[in-house]
Amino acid sequence: MSTATAQPQRKENLGPLMRLLVLIENAGNKLPHPFWLFLSLALIVMVISSLCAAAGLSAVNPATNEAVNAVNLFSMESLRTIVSGVVTNYMEFPALGLVLIVLFGVAVAERSGLIPGLMRAALQNVSPKWVTAVVALVGTASSIASDAAYMVVIPLGGIAFKAVGRNPVIGCAVAYASVAGGYSAAPFVNSLDAILGGISTSAAHIVDGEYTVTPVANLYFNFISMFVVSAAIVLVTELLLNKRGEQLELDPAGDDEAQEDEEHAKLTAKLTPLEKRGMVIAAITIVLCFAIVFVLCLPANSFLRDEEGGFGPKSGLMAGIAAIIGFGFFIVGIVYGVVVKEIRSPNDIPEMIIKGLVPFVPVMLLFFAASQFLALFKMSNLGQILAIVGADFFKGANTPPFVILLGALLITSLGALLITSGSGLWTLMAPVLVPMLMLLGIAPELTQAVYRIGDSVTNIISPMSPYFVMILGFIQRYKRDAGIGTLLSLTIPLSVVMWVFWAILFFGWWLTGIPMGPGAHATYTVGG
Template sequence: MTQAPTPRRTAVDRFLGIVEYAGNLLPHPATLFFLLTLAVVVASAIAAQFDLSVAHPKTGELVTPVNLLSVDGLQRIMASLVTNFTGFAPLGTVLVALIGIGVAEHSGLIGACLRIVVLNAPRFLLTPIVVFAGVMSNMASEIGYVLLVPLAGLLYVAAGRHPILGIAAAFAGVSGGYSANLLLGTIDPLLSGLSQEAARIVDPTYSVNAAANLFFMQASTPLITLLGWFVTEKIVARRFPDGDYGRGDEKIEGLSAAEKRGLAYAGIATVALTVLVLLATVPANGALRLAGETDTLKSLAPFLNGIVALIFVAGALVGIAYGVGAGTIKSDADVVNGMSKSMGTLASYLVLVFFAAQFVALFNWTQLGLIFAVEGAETLKAIGLPKIPLLLCFILLTAMVNLAMGSASAKWALMAPVFIPMFMLLGYSPEVTQTAYRIGDSVTNIISPMMSYFALVIAFLQRYEPKAGIGTVVATMVPYSIVFLIGWAALFSVWILMGWPLGLDAPLSYPAVPSAAG
């Protein structure tokens, strides 16, 4: 039997092979944080031995490294192992938010909403609606990957278009537009919690709320939708022409009478909840406002502090309303099962958080974060790179790191304790740094083999193109990645130059601090 010739490897395939090989050399993120924690302990001893020190940027007091490779250090590590984990800021916020979202997902509400959006899309608006639905799906964690991406392929077949084109458009919205949305999702309290932990290395009282990037996210939603539409129709569609790609088993079920009734119930619950929130926030004596506070933004502190609780209540209440109407929730046991199911998906996350929490806590104890931040800030000041180019370089750095480390939370847990304090000492707020990070993290998701759902997308493609592999996905998605990076960076630059707030109670600058050298 004649052996089939080996396909010639292109430059893209070779590059992807290097990226995949390098990424595979990295240990599991939990193991990585464990190793980094050990490295921090050793580094603290070395720094203490060399007597490294800087002047605190706010108080002027001398900051020296704390040696954790000592009897006192060992006792502190052992005594705080549990509280480091339970007190880790992002942990509780994510768990609470996901419990509520779990009810909405388990009841079928989120799936029904996605289906009704894409099924009612006119053919000429099919692509922007699919991209938009992908962006919005991120408010419910990763449901867009497992529901919308394959659904888009079927939808494009029904419309006489290439299914891979639909999969690409949906994937671009879900993954490439991960940091755009009109509403808050589970990723927002997670990242803001990590940012707050990092900011407190410099300022122990600093607070970063979950809506810190909301305005920029909302403005990014139409931008990503339009850019995704343009790339799909003007670039990617050239490789995947229209035609009859049906195999006889492609069928998208319309909404049943019970599902329509469920959506009506959910709509009523949404309106009622919205009215209650408005009554609690708009009047000066509202329940979610500070009495006697004249500054509008400051008076809304109770509302801002309760964003996570609001996500929980909205997800649970609207999800229950849908389930009652659709018949998917018949008792309180069904509600609890939905909550439990969402918790079941977090097993690996909890393990990761345990080790990440130890790393962050020990890194903060050693004072190395502040020392590195002061020295790094002084170096950047000496270089004299202007604000916009500096932040754009940080976006590019994040995008490159994302090729080898796909987890958004793991990367930020690693990067935030270094870059947020450093940029704070340069006068940039944690909210600005977090926004720049989210842009870089999003735009290369769709070409990163290390992204957790990358293999699943390959499987969806192979349904229609059996020979599809990593190279197929990357070749298809690279135009989105490039265009999203350029467009998003441009929006971010204009936003910073105009001085617009990134979100609720989210300043662009951090109060000026004196030079550590002076």
């Protein structure tokens, strides 16, 4: 990657938008690390709980018609519970186990070369007519590979555009927008589904202790979103960004460096006959896995059904979906790895899992702090009281659900500019947003879906994103004098149109009442 940096712009040359982004960057830089942020918030919750308890703050839960009182977390009984529950809070944090189980399988599929190979295959030999659509679709689908998608798809986007005679800078921008902005638009369940589902479940328990948001709660919506988001990217690129690309002069030296770069050669390498054979056999394995699960679901008394014989949240299929998905990735990854000789002995598999989990160690650390914050927030009853008061306010004002959901979308979009961790922001918002909307008849699955839209589309314009600088480095391979202004001129139109397209899809979907995913609810009935 080129180490060249853009020349600093003089302050008087900054436009209003650039000044706003500079303010956002400066404000975000002052925030502590998410680990300390959540621990600090946990302490703040304890202080507020004591003040609210002393003031006699309470509300009536419409689901039970019982009074909910603020709990003083500094009382002897509360402190005893807090100290004894630290380990339990972490171990029972719903997202923790779900994510680890899914990642065990994804790590094998990624480290064996299957997922990177699929990306390379999709972006090679693309015709000029379809290059934008293919890059956009591959980017939105690449969330299965988690953060590794950034390192593979973005440079491949530039290479694919350059190969068909188009500006590679635009290719990098398109790839970046599809990976980061379309992170929640995916063809299949990924680790983010497990993380958000776990956090949503914890938040829903504030109102309903039996409610479960599974990792597949938004599966249908996410799948259709992949095509809608891709269509938005194609529209902006073909009508606007291509013209912008004609104005951007490339740096020949930077282009030569990219051609000579070893990583470039690796990314452009065509699939070998062995890799092609591995993908064919992996595809057959996927079909067999689906067939086995389907056959196991057929008996009326199948262990994958619930007690009523259905496939509700408590059925073996839905409750164990994380394990089923993780095992599926595990098997397919092993099959591919054995065929291409990346796996030569059983000992190679644990090593792949270990290496695949290393990038998620920071998430595990964040989960510890987040689990303590959520436990204290729930214990204090503040979340439940806020949700009840908020719901009563919106009911009294006769606020249409459309306005409430739109407000949630806007708040999320703005919050994501400062907190780019999807799980971190949802940990802050879910304990209030989910129960409040449940009391208004809106199911947690819908709240989670609207959150995912706002959290995704502003990622590509947030200077707080760790990948914001990385994409600039990829662009500077082709244009050394490219700066933040260059990047924003490409990503802002993409972000805005993606937001509009995705919002239209969400509200249209919501009006139909179609569930967001298997076993997901379209509405929630208090006390139902």
